[in-house]
Amino acid sequence: MNWWVLIAFVAAMLVLRWRRVGILTWVAAWLVGLYLVLNYVFVVPVPVSVIKIYMGIVSLSLFAFVLTDSQRMTEFWQPIQAFVVEPRYRPLLALVALAIPALVAFRIYADMTATPQAPFFARTVHPAPPDSIIVHDSELALGTADNPYRDLETSNPEEFKERLEKGRAVYYLNCFYCHGDLMAGAGMYAHALNPIPTNFQDPGTIAMLREAFLYWRIAKGAPGMPEEGGPWQSAMPAWESFLTEEEMWNVILFLYDFTGYQPRAVELH
Amino acid sequence: MSTSRKKWLGPRVLAQRVLAAAVLGFALLPTSLAAQDASNELGLEVYTKWCGHCHGDQGDGLGVAASRLKPVPRDFTSGKYKIRMTTTGNIPTDADLTRAIRLGLYGTSMPAFTENYLSDAEVSAVVEYIKSFSDWFEDPELQNPETITIPEPPTYDLEAAQTLGRQVYEETGCARCHGEHGRGDGMSAPTLVDDWGNHIRVADLTKPWTFRGGGTRKDIFRSMSTGFNGTPMPGFHNNLGATPEESQQRMWAIVDYMLSLAGGPWEDGETPYANLLRSVPVETELDLEQGTELFAAAPKATFPLFGQIVEPGRNFYPSAVEVTAQAIHNEDEIAFRITWNDMRAETGGSNAPDLPAPLWDDHLAEIGQATAGVSDAGDDEGGFWGDEEVEEAEDEGGFWGDEEVAEAEDEGGFWGDEEVAEDDGGDDFWGEEEGGDAAAASDTLDTEFSDAFALQFPLQKPEGVRQPYFLFGDVQNPVDLWFVDLAKPTVGQRYEGRGSSALSPSEGGDEVITQATFDNGEWSVIFKRKRKGSGLSFEEDAFLPIAFSVWDGFNRERGNKRGLSAWYQVYLEPLEKPSPVGPMTRAGLTVLGLELLFIAMVRRRNGKTVS
Known part of the structure; x- marks a missing residue:
């Protein structure tokens, strides 16, 4: 202001x-x-x-x-x-x-x-997820699912720490080219992408989302996005082709730990 | 940190200077060697959170990300740093390290750690921590290194740049690595390795926005003066003329010559990237015999490329960073000219967009340096392209998980050995600059895959906003690829793409005519096709999606291992532009008429009320 x-x-x-x-x-x-x-x-x-x-x-x-x-x-x-x-x-x-x-x-x-301006597609940044997804043959209800390893944070801090380290390895082998070393969406390829990669440091992204939503976005990537999200133009890979379920949940733990945000809790109706 | 020393008069061989500097350094002895705080807990904490995944917990540059990064992360145990204010061969100052942390290294994955992430105290602590990895920072002989000062730049002088600057460029032998026109295509470019034996890419001097140490005039002056330790790039501090003053003058001339290659001085943060290609109408026949001349009137638009890392064939370090496009059309035909810089033209072998490529690209494996396990992973050209992608994926996932740990350890061991050997010959990089290490580099010279290029369009004009998936299309929305294998530059090929695993050569249809030339590190490819016919119709006054793919044979790019762009747009300007005069006159007169009507009415009414 x-x-x-x-x-x-x-x-x-x-x-x-x-x-x-x-x-x-x-x-x-x-x-x-x-x-x-x-x-x-x-x-x-x-x-x-x-x-x-x-x-x-x-x-x-x-x-x-x-x-x-x-x-x-x-x-x-x-x-x-x-x-x-x-x-x-x-x-x-x-x-x-x-x-x-x-x-x-x-x-x-x-x-x-006037010089003509390229048309602009106003995509939905966080499109609505489907009710459930199938990843590697197992079905996951996105409305109620939670990170299966989140509880370890209190019940088994040692294992939780190990999982964070594994998540770090996943991130720095795969994600940081676009989302950046600092998770601020400014990776070395970010300038060549449209839409730009999500900035996880922004309080309007993962801090507002549930872990199951992240899991859906990671596992299914751009090709699994509904039309309003512009699945044809986003470079987000469908990580289920590269990563195990465990690796995806681990990297989600790492995203929250690194940025210091808490995931949004599952709403109990 | 800065100590003044006698300036060297006259050009000397650098080997002499380094030796002399070492002797002098020994004579001066350190005045105060900052005692390393054994318990630099803040430094350790910062390093572990922000640095270790690339540079390794031991500072050896072998963090988990290292196998997929090129340039590889800095090995802090070596004490060799590229971006410094200290003269060649010297350790950097704290300010140099702080600069690298605060500003990052452009064009690499080293980010700028701004105040949002690290406080000044945290940066100082981590600088100390990083220094503690290398003996060089404790070696009394290396303390208080000679630093340079960057004078205020004179006014940018294009004339001097193109005469004196060009002359110095030639005399100094810059072209040997950087190429005749600075496009990073010098004779020795394919064989250059750093002190760790990794092939390194010569800077493309025509793109200051990609310079690791920054592309402003002062930045380039610094890089030219101090050189890049650990690489074949020497420093020319006070070495370009008979006196320091003359050297400085000639230095600015060559700095400006480099910038003249990029079109003039560069403002920090500027990139040349566009999101729209305008195709301009021409009256004449599109006669490809005219070559580049044909495109004289067409505006250039530059688009950034990135490595294809979305699907198998992941290319973590594509050679081409951008393409520049032009387009022209007449009543019947449309032609595109695309240029990009390449270190060397690979015109042997062959290439195609549907060649199988390894799951991912391990540069260490590809230059024959990684362990057997890693190269297996990289070379497994197996069928992830098949139908059973999900099952494959699971296998791969598990496979990767195990592999990564082993991989990192193996490499650690391998590199560890290497470093010991390297440390013995600290001043060796001169020798390599002379073109040494050809043995290591010869492994990289490969003619299996040729350079190649493709333009991508939707096969049909998109309905509404929906476009085909930008990676070679999708099942419902196919793309039309105009492909040229630069081993056969006059054979235009077309592929229909419904995804990268569903590419097929187009049967029949209109021919795409191609022409390609390679001139001093620049590929120039021209495509021509009928505007209407099979596939996409190039209508006037409409926006059409366009995307680009570049394959560099030297980098073993083939199939889905490529550099590519996102979707951009091409706009065909109408052959006959509607004149604005008619609408302008009509609207102006209408408004004027309404005004007069209004005035007349008000006056009439006013007259009535008055009477």
Whole structure:
């Protein structure tokens, strides 16, 4: 959040209110101010399409605000009428009347001569898993399954540690080319991949997911993803062709241990 | 750390300098040798969590990942480091090691350990821990090594780069390894090995974004000055001219010459990669006799490649890192030109996208250095491509699990022996630069597989967003491969792919015409085909998926062992671009008319109310 922009916006609106500016200025201030807020207050840029929707809603509200009161209506209309009618504004009116069509024409020119942009497929990052999967002939119900070795963390710390070491070996023989040495999704091949590899250090990934979900994603890879996930473009291998079930569960233990996150628990209904 | 010493006047043979430096170092003696903290617990903790899996718990560079990494992880027991501010043959400073940890080594799996991962205290501790692996850091003779200082760079001077810089490049013999135009294709490139006997790839000087030590002007100045210990790359500190000043001037000229090969100075972090290839319309016939000239007007788009590690045939270290593509079309035909840099053209042997490839690629095995067990694993060309993939997989899984442990141990032993031998001849790398070690390298010279290239398109225009699986397609969504085996550069072949285990040569259909040339380390391949016909139709004003595969015969790439790209898009610009003038005039006039109407209405209404 860029607080200074927000504070400046609020301050400007307070000043305008205090000065009791005309309704036309007031409406314009809201439109411009909210546009600036949407564009510059948030650290993560708001998509243009979202801004368009918000600005549409804001315009409609302001429109309604003005139309529903004849006093406001008059106040709103008077400066416009004066601008159009009074002779002293004539040069400015001519300028505005020519500038608007010029802007429209320029916009059309820019659109028609722009370099085409490659189409973008908005894939679902964590698609819904199936009810169950079959890995190496054994069926696993994804809704209820848990890492069979998770309990060792308390019941047998020694064996748990051994499994972490085995998981580390699996990770650093197979996964780090893409997901990176630091598990931050920035492996040596990451720049050549689309979609980019998952960043396990991001609190929005494995920390939000259950171990069975990871197991599904690892065992079945991109080819096992539903259509909304874009199975044709992700480079995630179906690891069941390379790894045993045990190795996959071990590497999941290692992912959580290395990043310090806890898996989401199985929900008991 | 930095000590000033007498500058050497005039060029000397490096062997002399190293000897002299050693004597001088002995004379100076260490002023303070930081006593190694025997219980560097923080260092051990950091090392175990972040470093051991590649560099090995013993610091010997033989962590679990080592067998699948090239360049191999640094062997800390040797004391030899590439990226340093100290002169050739010297140990690095703490700042050098900190730099490598903080910034990582571009183009390798060594990541940048930023403050998000390690605090300054943790980095210092692990630097001390890493130093404790090698005797060199305790050897009194090697302490306080001579360091270089990098002067402020003069303004980038293309003129000087192309005259003086080029001249120094030739005089210094850079081309012998780096090639005539710096593409990493010098005569000796295929035979170069490091102090551990591993073949190492010469830097492609046209791609500063892949330089291990960074590609800014100062970075290159440093690498040129200090060289890379443990490799054949020598350092040229104060050695390029009669005086240090002249040497420095000539150094900047050669730095700028290198950057001129890449199109000018490089900003840290910049990559040239695109996601769209624009095919431009031409009026003329697509006459391949014109070669490169034909594509003069077509914009270039560069796409990154990665090793095929998704399916069997895993290629952990592909040779080609990127391809640059151009495309043109006329009414009937479309042509693509693709270039990429290659150390050497392999035009003997043969290649095909459906050749069997080993399950995975063990570079140690392939250059004849790994144990028998490992090479068995690598060379098992058996049928994982078959139908019983699941059963196979289980077997493989179990097999791998056992293999890995044994493998690491075996290699450990093997390398351990090797190091003892190596340590005796610390200054040896000069000798190797002279082209020695041909015996070890000759194993790598292999003409079984030729270089090859393929373009990949969907066989039909995709409905909506669904594309074929990017690895040679899938059952429902086949791909069309335009393939050329560069041993037979004029024979264009087409394959229909429904997955990498279901590739078949296309029967009949429109011919793909190919042409290929190899010039000073650059392959240039041209494909031409009718725009409409069997397979994908290349419609105008539409986006079509396109992907690339490169096979390097030197790296024994064949079948699914290849370098490849993700899906990108090709866009055919319309032959006749609609002029914007019409729509612009119409919209402008409409708006103006509405405005005038509005003004007239307001005035009329106003007149009424006033009267």
